[in-house]
Amino acid sequence: MKLSYRTIIQNYFHRFQADISIAAFSAPKSGLAMEQDSEFYRLWFIKEGEGILTQDGRDYATKPGQLLLLPPGKQSFVAGHKRPNGVYWCHFRASIGDMEMFDLLNLPLIVYPNEQVYVRTQFERLIDVYRSSLITRELRLRSALFELMAVYLEYGRISEDSLRQVEPLEKIDRVLEYIEENLSGPIGVEELAKLAYLHPNYFISYFKNIVGYAPTQYVNMRRVERAKQLLESPSCNISEVAEMVGMQNHYLSRMFKQQTGVTPSRYRQIYMGKNQGRP
Structure with a gap:
């Protein structure tokens, strides 16, 4: 799927x-x-x-x-x-x-x-x-x-x-694909609304009704999820991860901890098996 x-x-x-x-x-x-x-x-x-x-x-x-x-x-x-x-x-x-x-x-x-x-x-x-x-x-x-x-x-x-026959999902599908392809750069509500052929003010509630989150909130969630994947690779340092998900270091750390309860560096330690005995 x-x-x-x-x-x-x-x-x-x-x-x-x-x-x-x-x-x-x-x-x-x-x-x-x-x-x-x-x-x-x-x-x-x-x-x-x-x-x-x-x-x-x-x-x-x-x-x-x-x-x-x-x-x-x-x-x-x-x-x-x-x-x-x-x-x-x-x-x-x-x-x-x-x-x-x-x-x-x-x-x-x-x-x-x-x-x-x-x-x-x-x-x-x-x-x-x-x-x-x-x-x-x-x-x-x-x-x-x-x-x-x-x-x-x-x-x-x-x-x-x-699912393709459901019109709301078809519209949002274009928006979600665009978000996935552009996580490393700026993503504005207006450009997302254009993809769905909706006014920005209406688009925000429309998006939230279908996806469950406001557009900006969803974008941040997807950036953190992408950051998790990148942090699981030892070849990327945290600064590079932040750049690849369109965030500055401090902002990534704050968003990452809000969503997971741990910092990016702590997440990497846990994933790489360096748990050090603390949750």
């Missing part, structure tokens, strides 16, 4: 928030028909049994081992007759910025992960924590949900072709 797309998606995941409303295990009776119109995302894991899920006028056959992410809206489900049915499930609200994750990434409805025992264990953990009164309940709920979402997304195979 292109660096620009990968950067956008990773930043979206970095900001991903979810509020779980319910988690449970259900055993629908054979032939039972259910219809829901919900404002929540729904995550299902089919433990046993088969059925027919109808979403947006299309029928999907559900089978044991499938992990499903259902977007908000109307769905109907008819449990099969041949085998007992069992479904782990949860409802949650989730949005990233002003764009819903499911719509943005054009994700599949159903995936079939290899980690069957792991997925079942995470769902059982999610259900147990949901029923608990632990003071850390919300943290543990999100931890279990994020593990399940990570499995779903890894098997969902986010398509670069589908």
Whole structure:
């Protein structure tokens, strides 16, 4: 996947928030028909049994081992007759910025992960924590949900072709490519706005909504990331690294420490194995 797309998606995941409303295990009776119109995302894991899920006028056959992410809206489900049915499930609200994750990434409805025992264990953990009164309940709920979402997304195979069809990403792609190619020199908001064919004032909020950071903040982050790569090579001294990422020495040191908690020289020591026994 292109660096620009990968950067956008990773930043979206970095900001991903979810509020779980319910988690449970259900055993629908054979032939039972259910219809829901919900404002929540729904995550299902089919433990046993088969059925027919109808979403947006299309029928999907559900089978044991499938992990499903259902977007908000109307769905109907008819449990099969041949085998007992069992479904782990949860409802949650989730949005990233002003764009819903499911719509943005054009994700599949159903995936079939290899980690069957792991997925079942995470769902059982999610259900147990949901029923608990632990003071850390919300943290543990999100931890279990994020593990399940990570499995779903890894098997969902986010398509670069589908990302190209999203107009906001296409505009920002040009901007991010320009930033990557020009990290060693000055980069102004006005020139970035021209690449997206937007007024600079509007461009700043547009960029932040999609990428998750203001343009200047993002450029500084990418410069620090590039500096990390260069510091991992013994052939560059810190002054050369600063020049190659378009910063003066003192500014690089300040930005680097803000983002990592260590100075460039300390980072190099750690990476080169000269840890000297202190964190």
